[in-house]
Amino acid sequence: MKMAVYTALGIILLIFAGIQFVTVDRTNPPVIAEPNWDSPKTREYAVRACFDCHSNETKWPWYSYIAPVSWSVASHVHNGRKAFNISEFPAGTQKEGHEAAELVISLDMPLSDYLIMHSEAKFTEQEKNEFVQGLKNTFGSKEQKRKNSATEKSKDSTQIKEESKKNDNHEQEHEKENEEKEHH
Numbered sequence: 001m002k003m004a005v006y007t008a009l010g011i012i013l014l015i016f017a018g019i020q021f022v023t024v025d026r027t028n029p030p031v032i033a034e035p036n037w038d039s040p041k042t043r044e045y046a047v048r049a050c051f052d053c054h055s056n057e058t059k060w061p062w063y064s065y066i067a068p069v070s071w072s073v074a075s076h077v078h079n080g081r082k083a084f085n086i087s088e089f090p091a092g093t094q095k096e097g098h099e100a101a102e103l104v105i106s107l108d109m110p111l112s113d114y115l116i117m118h119s120e121a122k123f124t125e126q127e128k129n130e131f132v133q134g135l136k137n138t139f140g141s142k143e144q145k146r147k148n149s150a151t152e153k154s155k156d157s158t159q160i161k162e163e164s165k166k167n168d169n170h171e172q173e174h175e176k177e178n179e180e181k182e183h184h
Contacts, residue, residue, distance in 0.1 A: 020067050024074035029056045031087040035138050042134025046086065049110045049121040049131070050100070053080030056087035061117065076111070101135035104128060 037043040052058050053076050064073040084100065103109035105128075110121045123131060 022067055022071075024070050025078070026058075026060045026064060026070075026074060028058055029087075031056050033089055034086055035089045038134050038137035042131065042138055045123070045127065045131040045134065049104075049123070051086065052118070053077050053110075053114070054084050054086050056081070056085065063117070076114070098136070098139045100139060101132045104132050104135065 034043075037046075047057075058077050060073075063069050100109070110118070115122055
């Protein structure tokens with residue numbers, strides 16, 4: 001019985017040692033651009049709670065070098081950057097920045113397993129409210145995006161009408177010129 005336990009432990013240790021050779025990408029690409037933060041405080045909150053997964057300035061902790069945890073950490077970072085990358089704003093974003101405030105309000109971000117190892121990312125209620133407002137000020141809210149979109153559509157519609165009037169006027173002038181040429 002004792003030999004079976006030692007054998008099993010030996011096999012587990014060999015497997016654990018073997019998986020350490022399965023490496024993951026822990027690179028930090030260059031920072032291209034950041035949003036125009038509404039305040040240094042909002043950026044500070046973002047650094048505390050978001051930058052490790054949503055920027056090219058990830059701080060890779062010691063446990064991100066030990067498999068299989070390293071696989072999970074790298075996956076979180078790569079997926080986070082793909083969804084919303086503060087360091088490549090706005091080009092590196094598939095989701096709109098205004099969604100960030102909603103995710104913080106709903107407690108979907110930061111992820112709960114991130115909070116276990118990063119107590120600095122836990123906000124007091126006041127900090128959370130300040131951060132949410134800062135995100136809305138920086139990225140706009142959904143309501144602001146809808147208003148802006150409606151305004152843009154209205155502008156587009158107005159421009160189309162103006163261009164149509166210009167074309168009509170141009171055609172009328174062209175017709176007058178042709179009529180005058182015919183009379184001469």
